[in-house]
Structure formats: C-alpha cells, structure tokens
Amino acid sequence: MRGSSTAGATGAGSAERVSLSELTTSDSPRRSGTDAEHIRLLAESAAELPPILVNRRTMRVIDGTHRVHAAALRGEDSIEAVLLDCDDDEAFLLAVEVNVTHGLPLTRADRTAAAKRIIASHADWSDRAIASVTGLSHKTIGSIRRRSSGEIPQSATRRGRDGRVRPVDASAGRIQAGRMLADRPDTPLREIAREAGVCPATVRDVRARIQRGEAPVPAGRRVAVAPAATPLRPQARAEEEDEGPELSVRIRNLRKDPSLRFSESGRTLLRLLDACTVGPQEWHRISDNVPPHCVEIIVSAARECSRAWEDFAVELDQRRGRQKPG
Template sequence: MNQSSGSPLGLTNNRGASYRLETVAQGASRGPRFETVPISALIPGDSPRSEGQDQGHIARLAEIEEPLPPILVERRSMRVIDGIHRLFAMLLKGRETIEVEFFDGSTEDAFLRGVTANVTHGLPLSHADRKAAAARIVASHPHMSDRAIARASGLGAKTVATIRHSTDDGLASVTVRVGSDGKVRPLNSAEGRLRAAEVLAERPEASLREVARIAGISPATVSDVRKRITMGELPVTVRTGTADPDLGVRNNRTPKRIEQVDPAPVLKKLLRDPSLRHNEEGRNLLRLLQQNAIAMSAELTVVVPPHCRELVVKLARQYAETWNEFARELEGI
C-alpha cells in the first residue's frame, strides 16, 4: 500500500484531518451510536496482537458481501481500538468510509476495551498475547479483581493471580478490588470489618448499604459485624492455628458449624436450572460440583500412598481454599 505523507493508512489526509478536528471539537457530544467516517481519519491503535495483522483474515473479510460490524474507535485520538482487520478489508475493497462506534475514555481504558472485544469475537488472540494483555491490565487497572481481568483477557483467574504476583511492584497500597460485577471488595476483609464497626459506632442509625459503601464490604458482611457487636464479640473472626478465619472462628475458639447438605438433591435441582445449563461457564460449574460430589463420596484417603500424602494434602487444601473463596464471593454479591 502506498503511504502518503500524513496518512497512516495510505490515503489523502485532507478530508481526514478536517474530520478529526471536527470530532475532537465535538468531544462526547450526543449523537447516533454509529457514525460513518472517512477511513483517512483513522489511525491504527495499540493492538494486543504481537504479530500484527493477519493478511489471510483480512482477505477473507474482504470477500464478505454483507456489511461488517462497526469498528471501535477512541474518539479523542481517532485510533482504532478494535476492528483493524475489518478496516484493512474495507481498504482492500476500495472503500473510503467505514461505520464506527466511538469510545470515550482514557488510553488505558481503551486498551482494556480493545482486549475484551478481541477475546469475545473475531480472530482470537494467542495465549501469549492474552497473558501479555493481562499483565498490562494488571498494571493499569490494579483495582480490578483477578476474575474481572480473567474475563476481559480470556484467561483463568489463577493465571491472572500468578501474573499479578510476578509483576506486582508498587501496588501494595491497593486495598480494594473491583469485581466483574462492578462491586468493590476489600483485599483484607478484616480491615473492612473493622471500618464497618467504626462507622456503626459513630452512626448506629446508618443503613447496611450505607455502611457497606463506606467500608468497602458487602451489606451481608456489615449485618454479620452488627450481630457480632450486639453479642459482645469482635467484628473480626479470630485466627487460631491453621483454621480459616472466614469459616467463623469465634472468641471462644469454637468453630462455626458449617451447614451440611445432601449433594444428590441439590445437584439434581441445579442440573435442571436452565440459567446454568444453557451457558458454557454454567455447565463447567455443574461438572465441577458433580466431580466433587462423586470424589468425596468415596474413601479416597486409603488410596493415597505415603510418599504422595504431602503433595495431596497441599493440593486438597489449595482446592478447599479456592472453593471457600468462591463461596465468600457468592455471599458478598
């Protein structure tokens, strides 16, 4: 493609320059969701793809007769956030304009939006590109939870946690995380509980939601803190030995009894629920729950040889903590 001066896409840039000036002047003015803009006004953005454009994919897109979905463009800079393959396909077809959806936000948010879009549709990102994108998002959005970044980058939450631990420098001051549901949760639940106790002492008439918002914890946790204070207990559970404080260890060091349920009828009910059966993540959850129910029904301890016990113990405790964290997260929603 012939690269003309001032045009990153190789087209005469007079019309594009004037369009960019008009667009920037308008800022975030309200208008139609999609706009038709001259291709010469656009600039290739910061792509998460390390290997650049896939020419074969561009050629396949150029052969499609139906209109392609609008591309995503950062309004302030006119950089393409998502849809660079569609853009070059339109150039290959000799088009001078393209349908655009504008994005208003920071460069960091634009990159996050671009990664999310690439993961959910179009040509998939490689595993290496998704990990590199996750590392960048961890650095630019440290308050996002591992699960939220995992969903945005198409990775597992544990992979994101590993990336965070390996790249964590100067982020120790972050005390809360924003989950994929948009809710803010403290990294240290004890701090949130202590803050809630302070607010309840200062403003006993405050609602659970108001205290939860100030303390950065869920209303259910605030309710538990209030009950503990009423009963003369500490707002924070006390850690004794290796016991998990979130299982409810009280001041008298008596563990809170976990309600036991028969897995068979519970699983039968969950397996009939269409909201779980009709999406891939829901089916994965059901499979995990079934596997756990089957595994725990057998006397598995007798099959573990002595030389493997330490490794199995470590894995069992790690998996138990993962499920426990999952349960706490559900309770906090």
C-alpha cells in the same frame, strides 16, 4: 471481529463513512499484528464489511483493523465506522473485550498481556471484573497480579463487577466494625457495614465472635489495622460529605465503574453525563456561535434539560433516603 459492545465509551451513534487515510491502527492488543490470510478472506468476501469502532479523539481503530486492511485491499478509500469518545485506557479495554469473542479471537498470550496492562491501569478492579473483560479466569488474573506485584502499584481495595468497592484485606474493616458494635450496639448492621467498608455478613460474623469472647479477626488472617482515629468509610460515603474533585474527574471515575460500563442504562447515563463536562470557556464559545434564529428554541430546550436533570437528582436522592436503614 465485529464489536457490538461500547462499554465504558461514550458518544456512540450510528455509523458514518470515514476515510482510511484518517485512521491509525497502533496500540492493538493483538501482539503478533494482523493475520494476512484473514485479511484476504475478508477482502474476497462479497459481504459488506461491518462498521469498525474508532476512538474519535485519536482516530485510532479500536476494533476492526483487519477490516481496514481488507477495505484497502479491495481498493476502497473509506469504511463505515462508529466513533466513540474515550481515552486511551478505555479504548484498550474495549478493544480487548470485543476481540475476546468476536471474529478472530485474541490468543491466550494476547489476553494475558492485556490483563497485565489492565491490572496496571485499573489496579482497583477486582480479579473477576478484569476476567470478564479479558476472557481469562479470575484465578488466572489473581496469579498475574501476584507475579506483577513488584512492578505494578497495588490498591488496598478492589472494585467488583457490581461497582462496589471492597477491601482486599477485610481485617481492618472487621476491627472497625468491632469498635462500632461496642460503641453503638443498637446501630443497624447495614449501617455499620457501610461505614466500616465490609459486607453485612462480615458484621454479623464479627458480632457473633465478640459475643463468644473471640477477636473480630479470625486467627491466621492478615491484620492491617488502621489508626483508631481514622474511621474506615467507603469512598462514596466520603464524597457525600465533601464535593471532592471537579465534575470532569468524577465523571471520568464513573466511566471506570463496571456496574455502569456493562449495562445499557449505565452507558446511556454516562453518555448524558459526559455532555456536562464542557467547561465555561467552551460554553461561552458555543453560546457565541448560536444562530440568532435558534436562540429562543435552544433557551427553552436548555431549561427543560435543566429541569429534567433536577427531577432525576431528586428521584435518586429520595431513593437513597428510602434505602438507608433506620
């Protein structure tokens, strides 16, 4: 049951010794509880128990409950653990992800129950994104979502494994793309796709249908028409024009993005960004407790970090400019 992934969680570092008395083992995706025989086998093994994963905020075990019980059965009072900074939803996601394939796998009933919970907590995630965490097929996730539609709020968009947000029903985006093609026929297709919230292939299809004298939305498709005065834009584009919610909220939303969660570079970036969510009062408290002999070094290091972030922002902004069609 060893978990090697830390997707979505931040602050992962080297393992450290943690007292068993500090740990809690509630909120496991394993509905039937622990397996006594598996615990006995682990306890009798001569091998050292691999580090468990623990939510630093609550000291709740994310992955390794059987190892905790095995350590207690051996008469040990502590265990190696990797502490992660995450909220309860992220901890549950990680618990499901690592227990699908490692050690004693989750049963199908466990994974189905977990999928229903993830659909409720991450309603904007696509069926394939949830499937990649639970080990179920995307068709099974879709079926669970449909059966739960009366109990769980439904999102009009889905965030895929690549992090892109797409509408569940593209008919409104098709209609918007049709309006834009009529009003701005020389606009690049990718720009129209971005503003209408659909893919370029959909815009090409809409253009071809209009040229044939057909409606933008194929017959039989659901039509969820947005008011004409309300342009359809992806969330990311709207945030470019409006600073949006405070930094901690924006970073928390980024931590839910599968395209960042499921890559090593993405997890590194999230860990670095997480350090930026410290509020003014906390910065003052930290400042007041800096030892006098360390001030000069810390001032220099802080300024270098600031310049590094600024260089990084400039590089990203320039890359975004190069990627814009024109």
